[in-house]
Amino acid sequence: MLLLGIETSCDDTAAAVVRDGRDVLASVSTAQDAFHAKYGGIVPEIASRRHTALLSAAIEHAAALAQTPLDAIDAIAVTRGPGLIGSLVVGVASAKALAFALGKPLYGVNHLHGHIFAAFLDRPEAPCYPMLALLVSGGHSQLVRVESPTSLEILGRTRDDAAGEAYDKTARLLGLPYPGGPELDKLAQQGDANKHTFPRHRPDPESLDLSFSGLKTSVRYFLESPAGKAVKREDVAASFQAAVVDVLMARVESALAQREYACAVLSGGVAANSALQRAFRSWASRKRIDAFIPPPKYCTDNAAMIAAAAYYQGDAVRADPLTLDADPNLPFTLNEQEALPAQARHR
Ligand code: KG4
Ligand code: ZN
Numbered sequence: 300m301l302l303l304g305i306e307t308s309c310d311d312t313a314a315a316v317v318r319d320g321r322d323v324l325a326s327v328s329t330a331q332d333a334f335h336a337k338y339g340g341i342v343p344e345i346a347s348r349r350h351t352a353l354l355s356a357a358i359e360h361a362a363a364l365a366q367t368p369l370d371a372i373d374a375i376a377v378t379r380g381p382g383l384i385g386s387l388v389v390g391v392a393s394a395k396a397l398a399f400a401l402g403k404p405l406y407g408v409n410h411l412h413g414h415i416f417a418a419f420l421d422r423p424e425a426p427c428y429p430m431l432a433l434l435v436s437g438g439h440s441q442l443v444r445v446e447s448p449t450s451l452e453i454l455g456r457t458r459d460d461a462a463g464e465a466y467d468k469t470a471r472l473l474g475l476p477y478p479g480g481p482e483l484d485k486l487a488q489q490g491d492a493n494k495h496t497f498p499r500h501r502p503d504p505e506s507l508d509l510s511f512s513g514l515k516t517s518v519r520y521f522l523e524s525p526a527g528k529a530v531k532r533e534d535v536a537a538s539f540q541a542a543v544v545d546v547l548m549a550r551v552e553s554a555l556a557q558r559e560y561a562c563a564v565l566s567g568g569v570a571a572n573s574a575l576q577r578a579f580r581s582w583a584s585r586k587r588i589d590a591f592i593p594p595p596k597y598c599t600d601n602a603a604m605i606a607a608a609a610y611y612q613g614d615a616v617r618a619d620p621l622t623l624d625a626d627p628n629l630p631f632t633l634n635e636q637e638a639l640p641a642q643a644r645h646r
Contacts, residue, residue, distance in 0.1 A: 300318070300319055300320075300373045300374070300610060301316060301317075301318055301324075301367060301371065301372050301373045301374075302316070302317050302318075302320075302372070302373065302374050302375070302376050302406075302606035302609055302610055303315070303316055303358070303361070303362070303369070303372045303374075303375045303376070303397075303606065304316075304317060304376045304377075304602035304603055304604070304605040304606030304607075304609070305354070305358065305375065305376070305377040305378070305390045305393060305394050305602055305605065306328075306377075306378045306390065306410070306413070306600055306601060306602040306604075306605045307350045307354060307378065307382075307386050307387065307389050307390030308378045308380070308381070308382025308383065308386055308387055308390070308410045308600065309341065309346065309382055309383060309386060309437070309438065309600060310330070310331045310332075310335060310341045310346045310349075310386070310600075311328050311329065311330055311331070311599070311600040311601070312328070312329045312331070312349065312350050312353040312354050312357050313326070313327060313328040313329070313357060313600060313601050313602035314327050314354070314357040314358040314360070314361040314362075314602050315327065315361055315601065315602035315603035315605075315606055316361050316362060316364075316365035316367050316372070316606075317420070317603050317606035317607060317610070319610060320416070320419070320606070320607045320609075320610030320611055321419060321420060321421070321422070321425075321607070321610075322421070323420055323421050323603045324364070324365035324366075324367065325360075325361040325362070325363075325364035325365035326361070326596070326597075326601055326602065326603040327357045327360045327361045327364065327602075328357075328596075328599075328600070328601050328602070329349075329353050329357055331345070331346060331349045332477070332478060334349060335477065336476065336477045339471060339477050340467070340477065341383075343383045343384075343385055343386065344385065346383060346385065346386045347383070347385030347386045347388070347389055350386055350389035350390065351389050354389055354390065354393055355393070358393070358397075361602070369397070369401060370401055372401070372403060373403065373404075374398075374403050374404040374405070374406060374609070375394050375397055375398045375401075375403055375404070375405050375406070376394075376405075376406040376408050376605050376606045376608070376609030376610075376616075377390050377391055377393075377394035377395075377405070377406070377407060377408065377605065377623075378390055378391075378408055378409075378410045378413065378605050379391060379407035379408060379409065379618070379623065379624075379625060379626055379629055380409065380410065380625060380626035380627055380628065380629030381409070381410060381411070381438075381439075381626070381627055381628055381629045382410055382438075382625075382627060383627065384625060384627040387625035387626075387627060388625045390625075391407070391623060391624070391625040394623075395620045395621070395623055398620040399620040399621065404617060405617070405618045405619070405620045405623060406609035406612070406613075406616045406617055406618060407616055407618035407623050408605045408608045408609050408612070408616055409608070409616075409629055409631065409633075410600075410605070410629075411434060411439060411441075411443075411631060412451065412608040412612065413604035413605045413607065413608045414434050414436065414566045414567045414604060415430075415432045415434060415443065415445060415451075415564055415566055415608070416448075416604055416607040416608045416611055417566050417593040417597040417598070417601070417603070417604035417607065418432075418564040418565075418566050418591035418592065418593050418597075419591065419607065420593060420597050420603050420604065420607055421594075421597075422591075424589075424591070426445075426448065426611065427561040427562040427589065428445060428446060428447055428561060429444055429445060429446050429558075429559070429560050429561055430444075430445040430560060430561065430562050430563070430564055431443075431444060431445075431551070431554055431555065431560040431562075431563045431564070432444075432445055432563070432564040432565075432566060433547060433550075433551055433563070433564070433565050433566070433570075433579070434566055434567045435461070435462040435463065435547065435565075435566075435567045435568070435569035435570060435575070436461060436462075436463050436567035436568045436569060436600075437461060437463035437464060437467065437478075437480075437568055437569075438461055438463070438464070439456075439457075439461050439567065440456065440457040440461045440462040440463075440509055440511070440547075440567075440569075441453050441454075441455065441456040441457070442454045442455040442456075442507050442550055442551065442554055444554075444558070444560075445564075448608075448611035448612050448613075448615075449612050449615040449633050450632075450633075451631065451632055451633075452632065453631055453632075454507045454554055455506055455507025455508045455509060455550055455554070456508060456509065457508070457509040457510060457511060458502050458508050458509070458510045459510050459511060459512035460510075460511040460512045460515060461511070462509075462511060462543060462547065462567075462569045463480055463567070463568050463569045464511070465511035465512075465514060465515050465543065466479060466480035466483055466484075466543070466569065466572075467479045467480055468515050469483060469514075469515050469518050469536075469539050470482055470483040472515075472518060472519055472522055473486070473522075473532050473535060473536060474532070480568065480569060480571075480572070481571065483536050483539070483540065484540070484571075484572050484573055484574070486532060486533050486536040486537075487533065487536040487537040487539075487540040487574065488537075488573065489533040489537075490531065490532075490533030490534040490535070490536050490537030490538070491533075491534045491537055491538075492537040492538055492540065492541035492574075493538070493541075494530075494531075494534035494535075494537070494538055495521065495530070495534060495535060495538035496538065497514055497517050497518060497521075497538055497539055497541075497542040498513055498514055498517055498542065499514075499542055499545050499546050499549070500513045500514060500546070501546075501549070507550045507553055507554055509546060509547070509550060511543070511546070514539070514542055514543070514546075518535065518539050521535070522535065540572070540574050541574070543575070544572075544574050544575050544578045547575065547578075548578050548579070548582055551563070551579070551582060552582070555586060555588070560588060561588075561589070562588060562589040562590070562591060563579075563583055563588050563589070563590050563591070564590075564591045564592070565579045565590070565591075565592045566592070566593055566598060567598065568598055568599045568600070569598075570592055570593065570598040571595040571598040571599065576592055579592065580592070612633070615633050616633070
């Protein structure tokens, strides 16, 4: 089954052609960092305008790279939410028009489900269930139990900042350019992670929820204090990173202690982080659990992961090319989506 994937939920304009949810024939992504960098964060209006300018070319480029004319595609998968409404609308409107014009089935995918199935792109193994997924990106941080492709349960989520947001904000405090996560990662590799101790906050010991805003604030106070003036930025970066990794891995440990899992996935933009990858792999090998981490190009937003999720979720995410709506607050579980009356869902 050949799927065209379309992803425009945030600031990456992406299209991909994927066979059977796994073989990526083409994956095209145009980052817009240069347009947002001077504002220090994503400007939603700029993001949607760039999507409008770039998406048709991205789709044509993906089809050309895959040597697949669009009418040879079996179906179209698009990110329906969550994300920025203006950005989502561009992808959803294009996907509906293409599906209608070509007479192909359409699938409306949850962006976060896409991140989870990204771990099984371009590799021989199929997804394994029940799966424990740690999903850490610029907009989300959550721990998920995946019982089957269509049965997913959030075990814990951040109560304030997402992990990527904490990285980006802390990077800014350290004077690093936007987007700061990868820059902070590089800087931390030259620093001493034991030099400073930043808090490992657990908002509620009874739950698997996360919190990062206290950590970011404590780095800020430290940098503003007299002691903070003379420090090496590399050491602060490494010590901050060690705290993030400890907090995330503590939740993963707790989740595995509570229930059994067949495999574990680390995904989302922050999954590209070198220290987190090391900690996750070493935990998995200690616990003798199979670990899957996408390569960096599939950790950050891409359209191949959207095609993969649609392939595995099938009819459960099948949509009508005339009525599918973008939903910036799309619920996480497919049941919640179904449980909502149509008017409430399409508000
Ligand atoms: O998944 P993603 O591309 O977009 C969202 O859906 O949010 O994630 C982007 C986030 C940004 O916050 C970025 O700074 C972070 O992932 N990120 C990293 C690294 N690479 C990307 N954070 C830490 N270390 C990295 N190597
Ligand atoms: Zn994402």
